[in-house]
Structure formats: C-alpha cells, structure tokens
Amino acid sequence: MAKILLKGNDAIIRGAILAGCRIYFGYPITPASEIAEAAAKYIPKVGGTFLQAESEVAAINMVYGAAGAGARVMTASSSPGISLKQEGVSYLAGAELPCVIVDVMRGGPGLGNIAPEQSDYNQIVKGGGHGNYKCPVLAPNSGQEMSDLTQLAFDLAEKYRTPVYILADGYTGQMMEPVEFGEPRTEFPRHDWALYGDAESKKNLISSIYLDPDELEEHNRKLQRKYAEIEKNELRYEAFMLDDAEYVVMGFGIVSRILKTVVENLRKEGVKIGLLRPITLFPFPSEKISELADRVKRFLVVELNNGQMVQDVRLHVSGRTPVDFYGRMGGVVPSMQELLEQAKKMTEQDN
Amino acid sequence: MASKVLKKPRSFYDIYERNPSPDKKMPHYCPGCGHGNVHKFIAEALDDFDVADRTVFVSPVGCSVFAYYYFDTGNTQAAHGRAPAVATGTKRALPHSIVISYQGDGDLAAIGTAEILHAANRGESMTVFFINNAIYGMTGGQMAPTTLIDQRTTTTPTGRSAHNEGFPIKVAELISQLEAPVYVERVALFDNKQRARARMAVRKAIKNQVDNLGFSLVEILSPCPSGWKMDPVDSMKWIRDVMMNQFPLGVYKDITKEVEPYIHEPYHPTAEEIKKLIEIIPESDKHFARSDVPERYKDPQIKVAGFGGQGVLLLGAALAQAGMLQDYHVSWLPSYGPEMRGGTANCHVNIREIEVGSPMVSNPTVLIALNRPSLEKFEPDVVPGGLIIYDKSLIDIDVKRTDVEVLAIPATKMADELGNTRTANMITMAAYAAYTGQFDKETLYETLKSAIKRQRLIEINRKAVDAGYEFGLKNRKK
Structure with a gap:
C-alpha cells in the first residue's frame, strides 16, 4: 500500500486499530491529546469505544477492566499523567493483563512544561509503580515506527500478558512523515485466562492479591521468569555504522535522529563513529554494549534528561571504556551542530 | 418456597476452594457481619434471572476483597x-x-469518590452495592467518610468532630442528584423486615441491568460488630437507633419506568472497510518522476515561517507531500512548545534522497518567510549559499545577507489578483518549486488533492500554483 503523510500521534492510533484495538480510555494532556483525539475520531467508526475518563487514574483502571475481558485496549498520556497511572500499571502487571500505554514525554518535574524531554526513562523503564515488575518499553523515532511499534506492542502485550509502553516524545508525536500501513487484523483468539462474560470463562479470576508470602514470592518469581524470557526474545536495536566504529554515540527517540545525522557528517570527515539506538529500552541492548565496550575507545550518550539511560550504559560498560554524557533538560532539544561538537569533543579526548 | 430459603444459591460455589481457610464451607466474614446477607441476596438474584454465567463481579479493597471466594461468576479484583x-x-x-x-464506604466514598460519581454520571450500565458500616473494617476500625459525628474509631479516638473531619457523606442522596442513575435506594440490615426490603432492592438493581436500563446503586447500612466492638445484637440496634438517623432509608431515585432500554449494537467491519474508515488508503497511488534538480538545491532543508493563519504549516506540509509523491524521504515538523503561542508559526521540512536524520532545521538551506518578523528572525540562520524566498507584498525590508540567493515574490498581491488572499502560500510554494526545479507542476497539482481539504478550493489553488510556477521560472537564476 502506498504511503500517507501523517503525524506520529495519528500514526499510533491508525496502527492500533490495525492491530485490533477497539477500546481506548484516556484523559487529555498536552502533548498527547492528539492521540486521544485521533482515537475519538477513528475508534468508534470501526465499532469500538472511545471514552474520555474523569482522570488518568480512572482511565488506567478502565483499561484494567477491559484488558481483563480479553480486549485489545490502550491509553495514552504524557509524563504527569503517567505518574498518576502508575498505581494502575502496577495492578495490571500484578494481574498479568495485556495493554498498551503511550507516554509522549514532556518536561518535568511537577508541571514542568509541554516541551519534549526524555525524563520519564527511569519511571517507565524501571517499573514505575510499586512492586517487582517492569514492562517492555518500545521507543519509536519515526512516524513509521509510531505505527509499527504500536502494533508490535499489542502482540507483545498479549504474548507475555503484560502492559507494554510506547515511550515517545513531543517531536515524534508532532512530526509528519510518510507512513505505510499493512492489513488490519480481524481475527483474535480467545485467551484462556480472560473473562468473556460466559460460562466457559467464569472460572477465571483477574487479581493481583496473594496473601500468603510464599505464594506471592512464587508469583513474583514467575514474573521475573517472564521478564527474563522477554529479555531473551524481544530485544530490538538499530546499529548504524558500528562494524568498524571506534566511537559510539547512543540515544533513543528523537535524539537518535539527530545523532544519525551527526554520524553521517563525521563519517564524511573520516571519523570512525557509529550509532547504537535502543528500540526497546526494556529489554536493553546490554550484550551489544558489552561487546562494544571491549573494542571501542569511547561512548557518548545523549539524552533529553539528567542522565538516566546512561546509568544503564555505564552498568554494562563496567568501566572498560569511558562513557560521556551530554544532556539537555527543560524541553531544549540540541541542534545537530551542538551534538556534532559534542561528538567531536569525544573523539579528541584520546588524541 | 421453603426449599429456596434453605438451599444455597447456585450462584455461589458449592465449596469455597479459593478460601485458604481449612473450612471450605464457611465464609471468611466475622460473626454478625452484613456482607454475608448481601452476598446471599446478590446470588439469589443472579439465580432468579439466570445470569451468573454472564456476570462479572468486581471485588473491591476491604473485607469483601475476597468476594471472589464465593461467587460462581467471572471475578475481577480492583x-x-x-x-x-x-x-x-x-x-x-x-x-x-x-x-x-x-x-x-472507604473504598467508594473516600478514595474512590471520583470514580463512583463519574460512573454514575455516565449512567454506566452496571449495578453498584455500597456497604456502609461507618468504619474501615478490614484495616482495623479507622474512620470512614460515613463515620458518625462523635463516633470513636482508631483514628478518631475522641470521636469524629465536624470541625476536624467534616460530616458523614450521604452517598444515596449524592448519587440521586445526578441525572443518569435510574435507581438509588438506601436499605439496612437490622431485622427481618428490613432484610427483606434489602433483598428486594438488590434484586431490582440487578434486574435493571438485565433490562439494560442503566446505572443502579443500593446503599446498605450494614453491621460490623468487630469494627464497632459490639456484639451482633447490639450492632443491629445501633443501626436502627443511631445510624439510621444520619442515613434515612428509602428510595432516593427511581426512573426505571421512564427510561428506554439501551442496547449496544455490535459492528464488526471487514478488513477492507476498516482501511477505508480509518483513512489509510492514499488519495492516489500516483508516483511522479523526480525532476533534474541542480546540485546546489538538492536535499533542501527548508524553514517556512510567518503569521499564524497565513497557511505556513500547510505550505510546509504540501512540500513534504510533493516530495513523498516523488519517493523522496521527507519530514515535516511544526514549531513546537511556547513558540506556538506567539502568533507566529514555522515549520521544518526535509526532502532528501536518503533517509532523513534530524527532522529539525536549525540552519535552513531554504528559508520561506511570509512576514517581516520571520525574515528578521531567521535570515541569520540560513546557510551561506542558501536561498531566501520572501513575500515582497508584506515585507518592506530587503535581505541584508549578500552570501545567499534571494527570490522576492509579491505573493499576497498575486493572490489578491486571483481573488483569494489565502492562496499566497501555494503561490510561494510553486515559485520555490519552479525556481529551484525541485518539483514539476503535475506533482504540485497532485499535492493539492491531499493538502486542500475543501474540494471547492482546489481550482483556485491550481491557479495559484500556475501563477507561482510562472513567477519562479521567469526569475530563475541564469
């Protein structure tokens, strides 16, 4: 099918509908409202339900109710709204319910502003709510990925019975790019764990309560086995010009787009530099980083925050080679020139 | 009838397998607790309407968190x-x-106030049973939003004070003030007569949902002897003599005879219908051959800027659309954040032979300025050897830079001559396309189909493309 030009936020909803999402619960917040607006426009057209909830908290709990009924369901918000949803996400993870949650990050802490930051890395990638859980996190950097990864998110959510995050930023949401769509999915198997409001499924219980400490420990062990399985099977990253690289730049989301141009420009000058872009933030490309740490001279991690992903990079580099960090906060997005200078500075460190 | 009273309702499990207690026949509730009564009324109603198989029971947090031990229905826990x-x-x-x-009461009337109010206000087709025992039972007897004035609890050791904790919340009264709920009643469990009334209320509230009438809520004044530190008999008396003064019994709302049933009609479109409905089938699948673009104009990084309302964003989007029709990699990024609020608008467009890296254009190779502040603001950012196109009819200053190409076009004047000022943006776009040789006219015509939403405006915009294109060709740098 030919491509159409549309905003990333819009691509998320069209992708979600192709993946079979027919229920959306949400609450307006800049810069994620366009996702709700697209959902309100398109989901009822295909026989689904869009409901603007009274709060972020209510929205995520409605997601819980629909997910327990075996529906492909989603919600979207932006950083402060995601903070509010964390209670519900913990319950979803505990009850092992699949759903897709989009976070179009904005500046914080507190009210912050509506400009693009990536300061939700810690709250999204490390769990966020209470308890021993984490969720797969997909970080798109283009309109096409906003659609494709949303569709993937629904599949992963169901395969592993877990909430899955799309971690995006204001730029990938607002940007228009050509997007190609595939065929809609219309057949969905019944899940043996879900409640369908019928005799066959009524034996099922959707719950996250395990009063007995041994039982709760076993439940937690089961969750950890699941996360190990996800780490084994679902890692995705983009390696750009890394084969002969002496220097590595790392970033996700919109930052990775700028870094790619930096790498292109420095390669023209003969610098052996490459880009490692995590597409999944959990699972994290730890082995790839470890492998690179043995052969490259230096890493530069760029984030729109105070240095969150860089902690994970340093963990896996384990002191074998220096890891520099360059961060902007408050919604300031660095220019290509600015990052080019940072990357050059890195390459000059060893000379 | 006798057999019905003695037999356990079918909507209860025979054996409570989920109860970790060794006794799988007895519920976990304390002696004299009201939950058992209400559970039984619910199960009997589910039996009577034969709906247990299609029931989903939502257990709350509180003593009834374990309601799923008992109900042979679908169960979920919130x-x-x-x-x-x-x-x-x-x-x-x-x-x-x-x-x-x-x-x-803590669940519904304190921490969950927003959720109950809005579910009721939406008229969700559900049945809510609200157990009011004026105390937090499970957590050990703390104050509830329904705790009475002067009532002692572990967190109001000298009694609830209106000055400190406010007054008990009257849920039935509150919910009945909303338009959507069809049935709201308050009942109590202190003698057989009241229990029979409670049973009827529970039954009616479930029947309303079976009949698709909407939202029903039954508030039940229910004994909590353990929390109240009373024996079961005194507990019943306390409901009758004390609690009921604060929470009068009765039907607070019943419009079940007036409302029409609402039945959800499912709709499952086919794959082909879905694609049409969500508009992912392009206006056309035409592709156009690329023009022969001179080296210095290749891979343009364009910034378009002007006042909001001049069609700045649309101009940029049309360029991206045209690029896409020629299978270029393109991106379009609107000005974002606080900039948006200032009344000026700008967008960044990349048209590239290879994948677009950064979508941001900080140093444009092409600046299209539609008003004076935009020209003044962005002129210094243009790369040496770049191109500045500006609307001469609106901008009364000249470009100061001498290291860039300049195309001054009286776009607004030309648009006025065509009879529609708003076409100045498309005139300027076409002038850029012709001047640089980036796009041919056929590609621009096709672009209009997607860019111009109102069919009746397409013709005038085609004329705008013609005019702008001619201007661009005529003024091409030799």
Missing part, C-alpha cells in the same frame, strides 16, 4: 476505590455482561 472504573472497562468491553461493583 484497586482501592477504582471498582467503578474497572467495572466501566469490563462493561464497555463486554456489553452483554452483567457487571456488579461491590464497594465499602
């Missing part, structure tokens, strides 16, 4: 206060189901 939201999600996903949300 976070504290969130049962009406969970029930909403369930019912919306399963419109044929019977959804029961069962909540205590």
